[in-house]
Amino acid sequence: MENCLFCKIARKEVSSDIVFEDENFVVFRDINPIAPFHLLLIPRKHIHSIDHVKEEDKILMGDLILTAQKVARSHKLAGYKLHFNVGRQGGQVIDHIHLHLTADLPAQTGRKP
Numbered sequence: 001m002e003n004c005l006f007c008k009i010a011r012k013e014v015s016s017d018i019v020f021e022d023e024n025f026v027v028f029r030d031i032n033p034i035a036p037f038h039l040l041l042i043p044r045k046h047i048h049s050i051d052h053v054k055e056e057d058k059i060l061m062g063d064l065i066l067t068a069q070k071v072a073r074s075h076k077l078a079g080y081k082l083h084f085n086v087g088r089q090g091g092q093v094i095d096h097i098h099l100h101l102t103a104d105l106p107a108q109t110g111r112k113p
Helices: 005-012 055-072
Strands: 019-023 026-030 037-043 081-083 099-103
Touching: 005 026, 005 037, 019 055, 026 055, 037 055, 055 099
Parallel strands: none
Antiparallel strands: 019 026, 026 037, 037 099, 081 099
């Protein structure tokens, strides 16, 4: 989508603190973090929200979860939370599906990959 903020971030038309990207996803720091460690994971494909995921998106959505796992492991997080906000009443502010990855502490020692 042309005017979507997250699409613009994915296309690098808007700067963001990107921590990981590949052909399908971009992961960047949330500008309004709700935890000491807070990243957003977005697919490059524009999908409005969880309510707009289609059967054809199920592999992409599975890969989104695996990407979150990969990013959490690369940051050596001992524990973390993943959540989606859906719709305005559910707290969704940007109309592009995004997965929040949050943790109370940015890194834990002693965790084996």
